[in-house]
Amino acid sequence: MSGSSRTPGEFTREEVTSTTDRSAGSAPNTRASEVALAEGSELMVNSLGEYVQAWVKRIRNGDSGVLPVLGGLIAIVIIFQVQNSLFLSAGNLVNLLVQGAVFVLLGMAEVFVLLLGEIDLSVGYVAGVGAAITAILASPFGGSWPWWIAIAAGLASTVFIGTLQGVLITRLHLPSFVVTLAGLLGWEGVMLFLIDHASPSSGGLISISNNIIYDLVNGNLNQVAGWVVMVLVVALFAVSIVLRDHHRRSNGLAAPPPSLTAMKIAVAIAAGVALLLVCDANRGVSIPLRGVPWVVLIVLGFLGMWSFLLGRTRFGRYIYAIGGNAEAARRAGINLSRIRTTAFALAGLTAGIAGIIYESRLGSISDNIDGGTLVLYAVAAAVIGGTSLFGGRGKMIHAVLGGIVIAAIYNGLGLLGVSASTEYIVTALVLLAAVTVDSMTRRGRATTSAR
């Protein structure tokens, strides 16, 4: 774009950029931005300083993103580590990740509907129904079907349930709170029926007889495979952000400064190596036990897939649009019922996966799983992570961070040997803190836009 069409505001911004650069003394950036200025081209180089400034500004405006939950997580870790040095041991950390997986997956299911400004209270027992169907089909009295058929059938049932609830909500214009509250009761009934009728003699407990389903949580990647996967994932991440920045720059659009990109990649490498080192330490009691549990990979896979869906596709964009202003989305020609129903179906699918992970960890599915508490943890995970209950704001990573916070509280208090009562109270306080942050953020935004 030529200099003449540049708006005055952007001029100021470039000037600010170059000054910051000089004072920060980062030589390469300074030169690059001066070249950009000399050519009169579009704002191409943004210094690290400017990015940090913009970031601080965003936080001041109330868009704090994952900061509160990261801060909270660090505080929780420090508190528990001081109380019991076993907390940060490799064995306990892996245990924590595995415990968190169910909360994380259920939280992800909830994110899909919370983004729309809706809620799904049924995910706990939907997970239970999917788990029961999978367990029954894989068991001898259910026909000993191969693992993938059992899992596919379980997930198909939860997708069906999600779609059914979505259709009721969108076509009959019923509130999601009520429809999924009915689901919370009704699907528990269906789950009990399935478990009790499939195997009346088993006393309401079906154990997982399929090794592969059992290994989803209890099996580990061997060490070499773990490192190979880690290197591939980090390389994919690095290549994709470098390519994206390059594409933007070559089109004359603002892109993050290379130093920031390098820092992001360094953080990804560090996180990957740390995860692998923790998982590769021997955590066995009598026999050696090492490697990344499969479930960690499964959770990361869904995190990547769902984040991609929300961030890079029209479907994802429309979910945010509906959550932000449903009427505006409708006037933009978006098919609201289709997007909403699909979101409920995806919530069902993700809940089904959580259910299968849950039974894999326990090695069985029983008729006394508490789907009511699970759904509360699911909503808590999403909200603690930073997803707004009021729709339109949130990400899949929030469910991951929130789920880990809940697992850390659960795990840490367990290590300290405190009672369940304390655990509930602490989780409640953390949840309240998270909702407070959310509503303060909203108020911050409201005042910003009113100004």
Added chain:
Amino acid sequence: MNESFLESARPGGAGRAQKETLAQLNGVSSDAKEPGVTRRSLGEPTEGLSGKGHLNEVEPLLSLRGIDKSFGPVQALAGVDLDIPLGQVTALVGDNGAGKSVLVKTISGIWEPDDGQIFWEGRPVHIRNPKEAAEMGITTVYQDLALCDNLDIVQNMFLGREPTRYRLLDETAMELAAKRTLAELSVVTVRSIRQAVASLSGGQRQAVAVGKAVMWNSKLVIFDEPTAALAVSSAAMVLELIRQLASRGLAVIVISHVLNEIFSVADRIAVLHLGHIAAVGPISEFDPQKVATLMATGTSSWSSHESDSPSDPREL
């Protein structure tokens, strides 16, 4: 994917211009200096449309006949007859609550009329939803702007019409086109077009809504009080833009309470009073005093001049 989407979004749209938009979106990496979507849409007249610009001789693009719309006991529109010709700016005026916004929303597919007929290019049509309106080539700047606060400027400008590459959102193409449009409009300066709309001032939001509407090669562009929140200079810019759209051969409907604006921008004027058309005709047959009287009372002392009432649809 990209192509099929945009094509399907506006099968009735101006074909040539549409192709160019596509080329624009696809060819983002080739030449950043190429004139943008808006430059083209505002600058070069599109053939086939601009040739018919002679007043009153054109077949109306849109004709409304006997449109009724009630909300419970409130009859918002009562037998509205109105013709909207190509290449002209039709001003729609009326007191608060006269039914202007309801009429605009009926044309835009937000509501179907309770009764009456809509003719588009002479053919009877039913505009059942906003998507169908968009596909016909109707774009609207709503009085309430209809922006998503949680999305950024680019995301709002392309909402519902996002270009894709390999089925993924083509953010670069969107950002480039949005940037060009806003730069050409130069109505309001924003710090970054990637900032959330929630953080914009009222005037900036209105500018985004206007930019969103003129990016597409429509046949009819409707502005419901587009200058209400704008500073004088920005308002002048928007009025200039409205003139440009009309001189390009598009049909334009403008709603405004500022009679000075109306008389500087409109070719025709329609006065709405309590849900029915009190008067309609070329702007030359009106003066501000008469329009004010019509808006307030629904009649004027020169009622004999209301001769330019819409022709019978059977004559179309």
